[in-house]
Amino acid sequence: MAAPPKMLLHLLLLLFSAVEIHSNAEENFDVRRHLSTVTRYHVAKDISESSYVPSSIPDQCKPIHLNLVARHGTRAPTKKRMKELEALASNLELLLENVKEWESSVQKIPPWLWGWKSPWTGKHKGGELISEGENELYQLGIRTREKFPELFHENYHPDLFPIKATQVSRASASAVAFGTGLFSGQGNLGHGRHRSFAVTSESRASDIMLRFHDCCQNYKEASLLNTTDQACALFTPSEVGLLEWTDDLEVFILKGYGSSLNYRMGVRLLEDVIQSMEQAIKANEDGLVPGSYELARLRFAHAETLLPFSCLIGLFLEASEFEQIQREEPLQLPPKPPQKRIWLGSTVAPFAGNNMLVLYRCPANISGKYFVQVLHNEYPIPLPGCENSNFCPFEVFKERIAAPHLKHDYNDICTVESERKSPTCKISQLLSWLFPSNAKIHQKDEL
Secondary structure, three states, rough: OOOOHHHHHHHHHHHHHHHHHHHOOOOOOHHHHHHHHHHHHHHHOOOOOOOOOOOOOOOOEEEEEEEEEEEOOOOOOOOOHHHHHHHHHHHHHHHHHHHOOHHHOOOOOOOHHOOOOOOOOOOOOOEOOOHHHHHHHHHHHHHHHHHHHHHHHOOOEEEEEOEEEEEHHHHHHHHHHHHHHOOOOOOOOOOOOOOOOOOOOOOOOOOOOOOOHHHHHHHHHHOOOOOOOOHHHHHHHHHHHHHHHHHHHHHHHHHHHOOHOOOHHHHHHHHHHHHHHHHHHHHHHHHOOOOOOOEEEEEEEEEHHHHHHHHHHHOOOOHHHHHHHHHOOOOOOOOOOOOOOOOOHHOOOOOOOEEEEEEEOOOOOOOOOOEEEEOOOOOEOOEEOOOOOEEEEHHHHHHHHHHHHHHHHHHHHHHHHHHHHHHHHHHHHHHHHHHOHHHHHHHHHOO
Protein backbone atom coordinates (compact mmCIF):
# COMPACT_ATOMS: atom_id res chain seq x y z
CA MET A 1 0.00 0.00 0.00
CA ALA A 2 1.40 3.38 -0.99
CA ALA A 3 2.33 5.85 1.76
CA PRO A 4 0.01 8.87 2.08
CA PRO A 5 1.27 12.27 0.89
CA LYS A 6 3.34 14.18 3.43
CA MET A 7 0.95 17.13 3.13
CA LEU A 8 -1.80 14.97 4.62
CA LEU A 9 0.46 14.09 7.54
CA HIS A 10 1.22 17.77 8.13
CA LEU A 11 -2.49 18.56 8.18
CA LEU A 12 -3.07 15.78 10.71
CA LEU A 13 -0.37 17.19 12.98
CA LEU A 14 -1.74 20.71 12.66
CA LEU A 15 -5.12 19.38 13.74
CA PHE A 16 -3.62 17.76 16.83
CA SER A 17 -1.79 20.99 17.66
CA ALA A 18 -5.05 22.94 17.41
CA VAL A 19 -6.68 20.48 19.80
CA GLU A 20 -4.10 21.38 22.48
CA ILE A 21 -4.95 25.05 22.11
CA HIS A 22 -8.73 24.70 22.14
CA SER A 23 -9.33 21.66 24.33
CA ASN A 24 -10.44 23.77 27.28
CA ALA A 25 -11.94 26.64 25.29
CA GLU A 26 -15.51 26.03 26.41
CA GLU A 27 -15.78 23.65 29.34
CA ASN A 28 -19.59 23.79 29.38
CA PHE A 29 -19.91 22.78 25.73
CA ASP A 30 -21.60 19.36 25.40
CA VAL A 31 -21.04 17.85 21.97
CA ARG A 32 -23.83 15.34 22.58
CA ARG A 33 -26.35 18.16 22.08
CA HIS A 34 -25.02 18.87 18.58
CA LEU A 35 -25.24 15.53 16.76
CA SER A 36 -28.15 16.44 14.48
CA THR A 37 -30.52 13.50 13.93
CA VAL A 38 -28.31 10.99 15.77
CA THR A 39 -28.73 12.86 19.06
CA ARG A 40 -29.90 10.67 21.95
CA TYR A 41 -33.39 11.40 23.28
CA HIS A 42 -32.49 12.04 26.91
CA VAL A 43 -30.20 14.84 25.69
CA ALA A 44 -32.52 16.22 23.02
CA LYS A 45 -35.88 16.34 24.75
CA ASP A 46 -34.85 19.08 27.18
CA ILE A 47 -33.45 21.34 24.44
CA SER A 48 -36.38 23.68 24.06
CA GLU A 49 -37.03 27.31 23.27
CA SER A 50 -37.14 28.74 26.79
CA SER A 51 -38.80 31.97 25.67
CA TYR A 52 -41.96 30.21 24.48
CA VAL A 53 -44.84 30.33 26.95
CA PRO A 54 -47.35 27.54 26.15
CA SER A 55 -51.08 28.17 26.11
CA SER A 56 -52.87 27.30 29.33
CA ILE A 57 -55.50 24.60 29.00
CA PRO A 58 -58.74 25.28 30.91
CA ASP A 59 -59.34 22.83 33.75
CA GLN A 60 -62.70 21.82 32.30
CA CYS A 61 -61.07 20.62 29.05
CA LYS A 62 -60.37 16.86 29.02
CA PRO A 63 -58.30 14.77 26.57
CA ILE A 64 -60.40 12.30 24.58
CA HIS A 65 -57.91 11.01 21.99
CA LEU A 66 -54.16 10.95 21.31
CA ASN A 67 -52.16 10.54 18.11
CA LEU A 68 -48.49 9.61 18.38
CA VAL A 69 -45.93 9.63 15.58
CA ALA A 70 -42.55 8.52 16.95
CA ARG A 71 -39.13 7.70 15.58
CA HIS A 72 -37.39 4.51 16.69
CA GLY A 73 -34.94 4.74 19.58
CA THR A 74 -31.14 4.79 19.48
CA ARG A 75 -29.86 2.12 17.11
CA ALA A 76 -26.55 0.49 16.24
CA PRO A 77 -24.71 1.81 13.17
CA THR A 78 -25.89 0.45 9.85
CA LYS A 79 -23.70 -1.99 7.89
CA LYS A 80 -22.61 0.88 5.64
CA ARG A 81 -21.41 2.96 8.61
CA MET A 82 -19.61 0.00 10.16
CA LYS A 83 -17.67 -0.52 6.93
CA GLU A 84 -16.75 3.17 6.89
CA LEU A 85 -15.46 2.93 10.47
CA GLU A 86 -13.31 -0.09 9.62
CA ALA A 87 -11.89 1.81 6.63
CA LEU A 88 -11.16 4.76 8.93
CA ALA A 89 -9.25 2.48 11.32
CA SER A 90 -7.10 1.18 8.44
CA ASN A 91 -6.35 4.70 7.19
CA LEU A 92 -5.44 5.92 10.68
CA GLU A 93 -3.06 3.00 11.17
CA LEU A 94 -1.31 3.88 7.92
CA LEU A 95 -1.08 7.58 8.79
CA LEU A 96 0.32 6.90 12.24
CA GLU A 97 2.99 4.58 10.88
CA ASN A 98 4.22 7.40 8.66
CA VAL A 99 4.16 9.92 11.51
CA LYS A 100 6.73 7.88 13.46
CA GLU A 101 9.54 9.24 11.31
CA TRP A 102 9.00 12.65 12.94
CA GLU A 103 9.82 11.90 16.55
CA SER A 104 9.07 15.44 17.74
CA SER A 105 5.52 15.13 16.43
CA VAL A 106 4.61 11.80 18.00
CA GLN A 107 3.96 13.41 21.39
CA LYS A 108 1.21 15.59 19.88
CA ILE A 109 -0.89 12.58 18.91
CA PRO A 110 -3.64 11.64 21.41
CA PRO A 111 -2.75 8.30 23.03
CA TRP A 112 -6.14 6.76 22.26
CA LEU A 113 -5.44 6.91 18.52
CA TRP A 114 -2.62 4.35 18.70
CA GLY A 115 -4.16 0.98 17.96
CA TRP A 116 -7.68 2.39 17.65
CA LYS A 117 -10.22 -0.07 16.25
CA SER A 118 -13.86 0.36 15.42
CA PRO A 119 -16.03 -0.81 18.35
CA TRP A 120 -18.07 -2.75 15.78
CA THR A 121 -15.19 -4.68 14.24
CA GLY A 122 -16.32 -8.20 13.40
CA LYS A 123 -20.04 -7.41 13.40
CA HIS A 124 -21.88 -8.43 10.27
CA LYS A 125 -25.32 -6.98 11.00
CA GLY A 126 -26.31 -3.46 11.99
CA GLY A 127 -29.11 -0.95 12.47
CA GLU A 128 -30.86 -2.80 15.29
CA LEU A 129 -32.40 -1.10 18.33
CA ILE A 130 -29.88 -1.17 21.19
CA SER A 131 -30.61 -1.31 24.92
CA GLU A 132 -30.39 2.49 25.29
CA GLY A 133 -33.00 2.81 22.56
CA GLU A 134 -35.27 0.28 24.25
CA ASN A 135 -35.12 2.26 27.47
CA GLU A 136 -35.88 5.54 25.67
CA LEU A 137 -39.18 4.16 24.36
CA TYR A 138 -39.99 2.23 27.53
CA GLN A 139 -39.66 5.37 29.66
CA LEU A 140 -41.60 7.40 27.08
CA GLY A 141 -44.45 4.90 27.38
CA ILE A 142 -44.51 5.25 31.17
CA ARG A 143 -44.45 9.07 31.02
CA THR A 144 -47.23 9.12 28.39
CA ARG A 145 -49.53 7.09 30.64
CA GLU A 146 -48.72 9.32 33.62
CA LYS A 147 -49.35 12.49 31.62
CA PHE A 148 -52.71 11.33 30.23
CA PRO A 149 -54.25 9.03 32.84
CA GLU A 150 -57.76 9.74 31.48
CA LEU A 151 -56.82 8.03 28.22
CA PHE A 152 -54.87 5.05 29.52
CA HIS A 153 -56.79 3.85 32.57
CA GLU A 154 -58.88 1.51 30.42
CA ASN A 155 -57.86 -2.14 30.07
CA TYR A 156 -55.90 -2.78 26.90
CA HIS A 157 -57.76 -3.76 23.76
CA PRO A 158 -56.33 -3.50 20.23
CA ASP A 159 -59.36 -1.50 19.09
CA LEU A 160 -58.84 1.06 21.85
CA PHE A 161 -55.07 1.41 21.44
CA PRO A 162 -53.98 0.33 17.93
CA ILE A 163 -50.18 0.22 17.65
CA LYS A 164 -48.55 0.34 14.23
CA ALA A 165 -44.92 0.11 13.18
CA THR A 166 -42.97 -0.28 9.98
CA GLN A 167 -41.57 -3.69 9.09
CA VAL A 168 -38.06 -2.49 9.92
CA SER A 169 -37.10 -4.30 13.11
CA ARG A 170 -35.87 -1.24 15.04
CA ALA A 171 -39.27 0.43 14.58
CA SER A 172 -41.32 -2.58 15.66
CA ALA A 173 -38.94 -3.20 18.59
CA SER A 174 -39.46 0.44 19.61
CA ALA A 175 -43.23 -0.10 19.52
CA VAL A 176 -42.84 -3.12 21.80
CA ALA A 177 -40.63 -1.19 24.24
CA PHE A 178 -43.13 1.70 24.33
CA GLY A 179 -46.10 -0.62 24.83
CA THR A 180 -44.28 -2.48 27.60
CA GLY A 181 -43.90 0.80 29.49
CA LEU A 182 -47.38 2.10 28.62
CA PHE A 183 -49.22 -1.02 29.82
CA SER A 184 -46.84 -2.04 32.64
CA GLY A 185 -48.64 -3.22 35.75
CA GLN A 186 -51.83 -4.08 33.83
CA GLY A 187 -51.12 -7.74 33.12
CA ASN A 188 -49.89 -10.94 34.77
CA LEU A 189 -46.55 -11.52 33.06
CA GLY A 190 -43.48 -11.56 35.30
CA HIS A 191 -42.68 -9.37 38.29
CA GLY A 192 -43.53 -6.22 36.33
CA ARG A 193 -47.06 -7.54 35.66
CA HIS A 194 -46.59 -6.90 31.95
CA ARG A 195 -49.17 -7.84 29.38
CA SER A 196 -49.11 -8.81 25.72
CA PHE A 197 -50.35 -6.39 23.06
CA ALA A 198 -50.57 -6.30 19.29
CA VAL A 199 -48.24 -4.42 16.92
CA THR A 200 -49.28 -4.43 13.26
CA SER A 201 -47.22 -3.58 10.18
CA GLU A 202 -47.82 -3.02 6.49
CA SER A 203 -45.57 -4.57 3.85
CA ARG A 204 -42.51 -2.43 3.11
CA ALA A 205 -43.50 -2.43 -0.53
CA SER A 206 -46.86 -0.77 0.09
CA ASP A 207 -46.59 1.10 3.40
CA ILE A 208 -47.54 4.60 2.24
CA MET A 209 -48.59 5.53 5.78
CA LEU A 210 -45.30 5.19 7.68
CA ARG A 211 -42.69 4.43 4.98
CA PHE A 212 -44.07 6.64 2.23
CA HIS A 213 -40.51 7.65 1.30
CA ASP A 214 -39.77 4.04 0.27
CA CYS A 215 -42.84 3.80 -1.94
CA CYS A 216 -42.62 7.25 -3.53
CA GLN A 217 -40.78 6.82 -6.83
CA ASN A 218 -40.48 10.56 -7.45
CA TYR A 219 -38.72 11.00 -4.10
CA LYS A 220 -36.17 8.23 -4.74
CA GLU A 221 -34.76 10.12 -7.58
CA ALA A 222 -20.77 10.12 19.75
CA SER A 223 -24.20 9.12 20.03
CA LEU A 224 -23.97 5.39 20.81
CA LEU A 225 -20.99 4.94 23.12
CA ASN A 226 -21.31 8.24 25.03
CA THR A 227 -17.62 8.91 24.30
CA THR A 228 -16.84 12.61 23.95
CA ASP A 229 -13.14 12.84 24.81
CA GLN A 230 -11.70 11.15 21.72
CA ALA A 231 -12.70 11.99 18.13
CA CYS A 232 -15.15 14.68 19.29
CA ALA A 233 -12.34 16.40 21.17
CA LEU A 234 -10.47 16.95 17.89
CA PHE A 235 -12.89 19.78 17.03
CA THR A 236 -13.55 23.14 18.65
CA PRO A 237 -17.13 24.06 19.61
CA SER A 238 -17.40 26.39 16.61
CA GLU A 239 -16.20 23.61 14.29
CA VAL A 240 -18.75 21.21 15.79
CA GLY A 241 -21.40 23.86 15.19
CA LEU A 242 -20.47 24.06 11.52
CA LEU A 243 -20.48 20.27 11.16
CA GLU A 244 -23.90 20.15 12.82
CA TRP A 245 -25.16 22.87 10.49
CA THR A 246 -24.07 20.91 7.38
CA ASP A 247 -25.93 17.85 8.67
CA ASP A 248 -28.99 19.99 9.38
CA LEU A 249 -28.82 21.46 5.89
CA GLU A 250 -28.84 17.97 4.38
CA VAL A 251 -31.84 17.00 6.49
CA PHE A 252 -33.65 20.23 5.59
CA ILE A 253 -33.04 19.80 1.86
CA LEU A 254 -33.65 16.04 1.55
CA LYS A 255 -36.28 15.35 4.22
CA GLY A 256 -37.68 18.70 5.35
CA TYR A 257 -38.82 22.01 3.95
CA GLY A 258 -36.25 21.95 1.12
CA SER A 259 -38.88 20.57 -1.28
CA SER A 260 -42.64 20.26 -0.91
CA LEU A 261 -42.36 16.67 -2.21
CA ASN A 262 -40.38 15.76 0.92
CA TYR A 263 -43.35 16.30 3.20
CA ARG A 264 -46.40 16.19 0.93
CA MET A 265 -45.78 12.50 0.27
CA GLY A 266 -46.88 12.08 3.93
CA VAL A 267 -50.45 13.17 3.18
CA ARG A 268 -51.87 9.70 3.92
CA LEU A 269 -50.43 9.85 7.42
CA LEU A 270 -51.87 13.33 8.01
CA GLU A 271 -55.19 12.16 6.60
CA ASP A 272 -55.15 9.22 9.02
CA VAL A 273 -54.50 11.54 11.97
CA ILE A 274 -57.37 13.87 11.03
CA GLN A 275 -59.68 10.91 10.44
CA SER A 276 -58.92 9.43 13.86
CA MET A 277 -59.75 12.74 15.56
CA GLU A 278 -63.00 13.10 13.61
CA GLN A 279 -64.01 9.59 14.65
CA ALA A 280 -63.28 10.42 18.31
CA ILE A 281 -65.37 13.60 18.02
CA LYS A 282 -68.28 11.68 16.49
CA ALA A 283 -68.09 9.01 19.22
CA ASN A 284 -68.12 11.78 21.81
CA GLU A 285 -71.05 13.58 20.20
CA ASP A 286 -72.95 10.29 19.99
CA GLY A 287 -72.53 9.88 23.74
CA LEU A 288 -70.36 6.76 23.62
CA VAL A 289 -68.61 6.06 26.89
CA PRO A 290 -64.76 5.91 27.09
CA GLY A 291 -63.66 2.37 26.46
CA SER A 292 -66.14 1.87 23.64
CA TYR A 293 -64.15 3.82 21.05
CA GLU A 294 -60.51 4.31 20.09
CA LEU A 295 -58.55 6.37 22.62
CA ALA A 296 -55.07 6.51 21.07
CA ARG A 297 -53.44 5.70 17.74
CA LEU A 298 -49.74 4.94 18.23
CA ARG A 299 -47.23 4.81 15.36
CA PHE A 300 -43.50 3.98 15.27
CA ALA A 301 -41.34 4.66 12.28
CA HIS A 302 -38.27 6.66 11.20
CA ALA A 303 -36.75 10.11 10.84
CA GLU A 304 -38.00 10.02 7.24
CA THR A 305 -41.52 9.76 8.71
CA LEU A 306 -41.30 12.14 11.66
CA LEU A 307 -39.58 14.97 9.75
CA PRO A 308 -42.15 15.23 6.92
CA PHE A 309 -45.01 14.95 9.41
CA SER A 310 -43.56 17.83 11.45
CA CYS A 311 -43.41 19.85 8.23
CA LEU A 312 -46.98 18.98 7.30
CA ILE A 313 -48.27 20.54 10.52
CA GLY A 314 -45.95 23.52 10.15
CA LEU A 315 -43.54 23.04 13.06
CA PHE A 316 -40.21 24.92 13.31
CA LEU A 317 -41.34 27.83 11.17
CA GLU A 318 -41.72 31.56 11.51
CA ALA A 319 -45.21 32.89 10.73
CA SER A 320 -44.11 34.31 7.38
CA GLU A 321 -42.53 30.95 6.44
CA PHE A 322 -45.80 29.17 7.19
CA GLU A 323 -47.53 31.41 4.65
CA GLN A 324 -44.80 30.51 2.13
CA ILE A 325 -45.32 26.76 2.40
CA GLN A 326 -49.08 27.27 2.09
CA ARG A 327 -48.32 28.94 -1.24
CA GLU A 328 -45.85 26.13 -2.09
CA GLU A 329 -42.94 28.56 -2.21
CA PRO A 330 -39.40 27.44 -1.31
CA LEU A 331 -37.92 28.53 2.02
CA GLN A 332 -34.55 30.03 2.77
CA LEU A 333 -31.97 27.53 4.01
CA PRO A 334 -31.24 27.50 7.76
CA PRO A 335 -28.70 30.29 8.47
CA LYS A 336 -25.05 29.51 9.07
CA PRO A 337 -23.68 29.69 12.64
CA PRO A 338 -23.25 31.75 14.71
CA GLN A 339 -26.69 32.97 13.59
CA LYS A 340 -29.58 31.34 15.47
CA ARG A 341 -31.85 28.95 13.63
CA ILE A 342 -35.06 27.16 14.48
CA TRP A 343 -34.28 24.10 12.38
CA LEU A 344 -31.99 21.87 14.47
CA GLY A 345 -31.80 18.16 13.67
CA SER A 346 -31.04 17.43 17.32
CA THR A 347 -34.49 18.71 18.32
CA VAL A 348 -36.50 18.12 15.15
CA ALA A 349 -35.83 14.37 14.90
CA PRO A 350 -33.48 12.86 17.50
CA PHE A 351 -33.58 9.15 18.25
CA ALA A 352 -37.03 8.45 19.78
CA GLY A 353 -38.20 11.94 18.73
CA ASN A 354 -41.98 12.23 18.63
CA ASN A 355 -45.06 14.33 17.96
CA MET A 356 -48.19 13.92 20.07
CA LEU A 357 -51.46 15.47 18.93
CA VAL A 358 -53.91 15.41 21.81
CA LEU A 359 -57.59 16.04 21.12
CA TYR A 360 -59.44 17.83 23.95
CA ARG A 361 -63.14 18.33 24.56
CA CYS A 362 -64.01 21.62 26.25
CA PRO A 363 -67.27 23.01 27.69
CA ALA A 364 -69.59 24.91 25.38
CA ASN A 365 -68.84 28.23 27.10
CA ILE A 366 -65.27 28.16 25.72
CA SER A 367 -64.74 29.48 22.19
CA GLY A 368 -64.85 26.16 20.41
CA LYS A 369 -65.65 22.69 21.70
CA TYR A 370 -62.73 20.58 20.44
CA PHE A 371 -59.07 21.59 20.51
CA VAL A 372 -55.77 20.04 19.42
CA GLN A 373 -52.69 20.35 21.61
CA VAL A 374 -49.39 19.62 19.88
CA LEU A 375 -46.43 18.29 21.85
CA HIS A 376 -43.02 17.78 20.29
CA ASN A 377 -40.67 15.57 22.31
CA GLU A 378 -43.24 15.89 25.11
CA TYR A 379 -43.21 19.70 25.25
CA PRO A 380 -45.87 22.11 23.92
CA ILE A 381 -44.74 23.67 20.66
CA PRO A 382 -46.12 26.72 18.84
CA LEU A 383 -48.16 26.28 15.67
CA PRO A 384 -47.55 29.15 13.24
CA GLY A 385 -50.74 28.11 11.47
CA CYS A 386 -52.71 28.79 14.67
CA GLU A 387 -51.31 32.17 15.74
CA ASN A 388 -48.36 30.39 17.42
CA SER A 389 -50.64 28.72 19.94
CA ASN A 390 -50.05 25.10 20.89
CA PHE A 391 -53.75 24.69 21.76
CA CYS A 392 -55.63 25.09 18.50
CA PRO A 393 -59.36 24.80 17.74
CA PHE A 394 -59.80 21.57 15.82
CA GLU A 395 -61.62 23.23 12.93
CA VAL A 396 -58.80 25.79 12.58
CA PHE A 397 -56.19 23.02 12.69
CA LYS A 398 -58.11 21.03 10.10
CA GLU A 399 -58.88 23.87 7.68
CA ARG A 400 -55.81 26.08 7.99
CA ILE A 401 -53.01 23.58 8.68
CA ALA A 402 -54.12 20.24 7.24
CA ALA A 403 -56.48 21.06 4.35
CA PRO A 404 -53.91 22.76 2.06
CA HIS A 405 -51.87 19.54 2.09
CA LEU A 406 -54.79 17.13 1.94
CA LYS A 407 -55.90 18.54 -1.40
CA HIS A 408 -52.90 16.66 -2.85
CA ASP A 409 -53.13 12.97 -3.70
CA TYR A 410 -50.29 10.60 -2.81
CA ASN A 411 -50.37 8.81 -6.16
CA ASP A 412 -50.28 12.07 -8.10
CA ILE A 413 -47.35 13.29 -6.01
CA CYS A 414 -45.30 10.11 -6.16
CA THR A 415 -45.98 8.39 -9.46
CA VAL A 416 -43.24 8.92 -12.02
CA GLU A 417 -44.60 10.41 -15.25
CA SER A 418 -43.45 7.43 -17.34
CA GLU A 419 -45.37 5.05 -15.07
CA ARG A 420 -48.54 7.04 -15.60
CA LYS A 421 -48.24 6.18 -19.27
CA SER A 422 -47.43 2.51 -18.64
CA PRO A 423 -49.36 -0.32 -20.37
CA THR A 424 -51.38 -0.92 -17.20
CA CYS A 425 -52.53 2.70 -17.18
CA LYS A 426 -53.36 2.52 -20.89
CA ILE A 427 -55.45 -0.61 -20.34
CA SER A 428 -57.39 1.17 -17.59
CA GLN A 429 -57.98 4.10 -19.91
CA LEU A 430 -59.17 1.77 -22.68
CA LEU A 431 -61.60 0.07 -20.30
CA SER A 432 -63.03 3.43 -19.29
CA TRP A 433 -63.83 4.07 -22.95
CA LEU A 434 -65.40 0.64 -23.46
CA PHE A 435 -67.68 0.68 -20.43
CA PRO A 436 -70.37 3.29 -19.77
CA SER A 437 -69.81 5.79 -16.96
CA ASN A 438 -72.41 4.25 -14.63
CA ALA A 439 -70.49 0.95 -14.69
CA LYS A 440 -67.05 2.36 -13.88
CA ILE A 441 -67.17 1.63 -10.16
CA HIS A 442 -68.37 -1.94 -10.72
CA GLN A 443 -65.68 -2.53 -13.35
CA LYS A 444 -62.97 -1.24 -10.99
CA ASP A 445 -64.12 -3.70 -8.31
CA GLU A 446 -64.09 -6.56 -10.79
CA LEU A 447 -60.54 -5.72 -11.88
